[in-house]
Amino acid sequence: MTGRELLTCEGVDAGYTKGRPVVRAFDLRLLAGEITVLLGPNGAGKTTLLSTLAGLLPRLGGSVTLDGRPTHAGRAREVARRGLVLVPDDRALFTQLTVRDNLTLARRRRGGTLEQVLDYFPALGKRLKVAAGMLSGGEQQMLALGRAMIQNPRVLLIDELSMGLAPVIVEELLPIVRRIAEDTGTAVVLVEQHVRLALELADRAVVLVHGDTLLSGSAASLVADPGLLERAYLGEPVAETVP
Numbered sequence: 001m002t003g004r005e006l007l008t009c010e011g012v013d014a015g016y017t018k019g020r021p022v023v024r025a026f027d028l029r030l031l032a033g034e035i036t037v038l039l040g041p042n043g044a045g046k047t048t049l050l051s052t053l054a055g056l057l058p059r060l061g062g063s064v065t066l067d068g069r070p071t072h073a074g075r076a077r078e079v080a081r082r083g084l085v086l087v088p089d090d091r092a093l094f095t096q097l098t099v100r101d102n103l104t105l106a107r108r109r110r111g112g113t114l115e116q117v118l119d120y121f122p123a124l125g126k127r128l129k130v131a132a133g134m135l136s137g138g139e140q141q142m143l144a145l146g147r148a149m150i151q152n153p154r155v156l157l158i159d160e161l162s163m164g165l166a167p168v169i170v171e172e173l174l175p176i177v178r179r180i181a182e183d184t185g186t187a188v189v190l191v192e193q194h195v196r197l198a199l200e201l202a203d204r205a206v207v208l209v210h211g212d213t214l215l216s217g218s219a220a221s222l223v224a225d226p227g228l229l230e231r232a233y234l235g236e237p238v239a240e241t242v243p
């Protein structure tokens with residue numbers, strides 16, 4: 001289910017103060033069913049960028065098009081209604097509510113079903129009556145992803161899926177993200193610190209350093225030339241676009 005361009009960013013500036021963008025001139029073209037991993041050192045601007053795309057921060061410049069139609073800056077509800085869903089790094093669960101309630105509250109008209117979510121995350125099936133705050137870190141991340149899934153996203157932005165999780169759990173969760181993208185045609189932007197795992201999973205990669213895109217290209221070319229990624233992380237000059 002790939003092909004259609006679902007998210008286009010052109011010259012996006014993101015940040016907290018007008019005239020002082022933290023991320024500058026960000027470009028992205030994201031196709032249905034495709035996963036782009038957004039890499040970069042701490043403080044590069046990855047969370048700021050995702051929050052801006054989700055409309056939680058006012059965009060400071062540039063344009064964002066969602067499934068062919070422009071989005072208005074800073075309109076989180078409108079963007080969510082049109083199918084762009086953010087899984088934030090703190091997961092933002094209702095910790096006092098049960099797993100079932102977290103999922104059903106997120107569900108919207110023409111959204112997914114509980115059964116569809118449990119098909120991807122069967123472990124949640126045994127925990128439906130448990131308060132979200134009592135789940136393990138891995139289960140909480142499954143719930144956060146499940147809550148995004150039940151909204152039937154066209155574009156899914158996942159910030160630091162692996163935050164606080166053991167690598168073995170991350171290795172379990174990442175292939176599920178791939179399956180979701182392939183089965184449903186959802187386009188995914190994934191911020192991930194486990195660079196190797198993320199590159200193995202993703203189709204494309206973008207490296208942000210101090211708010212500038214230093215490198216973008218196919219994940220396969222970055223896997224094939226690890227030195228390229230290292231030089232970009234260190235802020236050394238590299239060809240900005242690789243095949």
Ligand SMILES: Nc1ncnc2c1ncn2[C@@H]1O[C@H](COP(=O)(O)OP(=O)(O)OP(=O)(O)O)[C@@H](O)[C@H]1O
Pocket residue numbers: 016022040041042043044045046047048049
């Ligand atoms: N609420 C805020 N107000 C002002 N500046 C902020 C705010 N949040 C983050 N910043 C600044 O924006 C820059 C980018 O931060 P951001 O959290 O987007 O980076 P990141 O790439 O997601 O980092 P990490 O990998 O550590 O999560 C940093 O210089 C940070 O200090």
